Amino acid sequence: MSAHTSNTMTITLHVWRQAGPNAPGKLEQYEAKNVSPDQSFLEMLDEVNEDLIKAGKDPIAFDHDCREGICGMCSSVINGVPHGGQVRTTACQLHMRTFKDGDAIYIEPWRAKAFPIIKDLIVDRNALERITQAGGYTSCHTGGVPDGNAILVPKPDADYAMDAAECIGCGACVAACPNGSAMLYTSAKVAQLAVLPQGKAEAAERVCAMVDAMQENGFGNCSNHYECQAACPKGISVKFIAKLNREYQKALFK
Amino acid sequence: MRIFNSTVGRKLLMSISGQLLIIFVLIHLAGNSTIYFGWINAYAEHLHSMPPVVWVFRAIMLAIVGTHICYGVLLTLENKAANPTNYAVKRQLKASFASENMIWTGLLLAAFIVYHLLQFTAKMTPDVAWTSNQAVVDVFKMVVTSFSNAGIVVVYALAMVMLFLHLSHGIPSFLQTMGWNNDKTIPVYGTAGKVISAFLMLAYISIPATILVGLLKL
Structure with missing residues (x-):
């Protein structure tokens, strides 16, 4: 366990927050602590959300379903590339081992006129x-x-x-x-x-x-x-x- | 008509007009190359001896260029409208400077074509003003005189860099839009586009460059 703990990372997240379709949105900063390299990207977001909920804040809304790369629900642009830029990998199959301790990650919704934002990272x-x-x-x-x-x-x-x-x-x-x-x-x-x-x-x-x-x-x-x-x-x-x-x-x- | 209204139809018009313009670029280069063999005056005289052919050709070229520019501008405006918000962070994986700036390299080329026509066709620029009192213009003398000016040569060289950028995306792009593409040809066309446009750029620049350095003189 100690060896595992020593591998954990702290990641700075810049996440697009937007309360609703017509609300103004902006990037907000969060610290993801104790991130395991074995976690998937979405599991990392789940933990950030648990902390937000505990603190009485609105969790980050993001689309997800099967979490095994076949349903097509995940939709985050991660550091400027849809799904994060790992070849043939959906965001749910992207693992935190592809990032380093201290990295900053920018997470934004799909952006296109045809995809209006519903909330945060969720688009229609x-x-x-x-x-x-x-x-x-x-x-x-x-x-x-x-x-x-x-x-x-x-x-x-x-x-x-x-x-x-x-x-x-x-x-x-x-x-x-x-x-x-x-x-x-x-x-x-x-x-x-x-x-x-x-x-x-x-x-x-x-x-x-x-x-x-x-x-x-x-x-x-x-x-x-x-x-x-x-x-x-x-x-x-x-x-x-x-x-x-x-x-x-x-x-x-x- | 579906071809004039639909997204794919208008892309086809862009592709076909682009291909015709590339054919013109090749023919024009062949014509220009006569300067190396001392035939450019004979070539110019031959063209001017058939005014109806020249004017029909010019009208067709105007229609092709007009189509290419109109749809190019229209499609670009639509594309900007379809993607109105920028990402805070965007990392391009495949798009190139050439592919992203087709509208600008294209408009700069259009501006260059206007200048080029005012200069050597309409003879309205200061460097060719001396030709106004000539009964028959000595094309060789006109070209050599103008390209002895380094500033003019730089303008031409920059325009040909625009041609290189425009065609290095334009050549693989027209092949894809025509549907003449598959997994094997995609990378081949990408390379061929760069090689052919580099050849055209260098071949076109060679004429003003050889004149400027004095290899080709009166």
């Missing part, structure tokens, strides 16, 4: 859902379970679709994009369905509807900085944006 990401509602589905009659392999999908296509389907919809791509664009998110959904036989039937309508929904919901235009791919905790490739561009061109002539 329904705009992403509205993009998917516009076309991120296949229309089919559901009935009995179809025979296995009734629809053949070549393995490379299945792999491609699975790579696109890795997107957890966290919105880090939007938060990282200098233009507040949701092209990586939108393209992952478009590409995943466009390559599969079930999705091909509606490919043209889908790409147009989803691109329109992206625009209507206040997201910016893609200018190929590729910040999105670099910040994506699932490593979604910008090759899917190229695929969206191809699908869109095909749709233009339909």
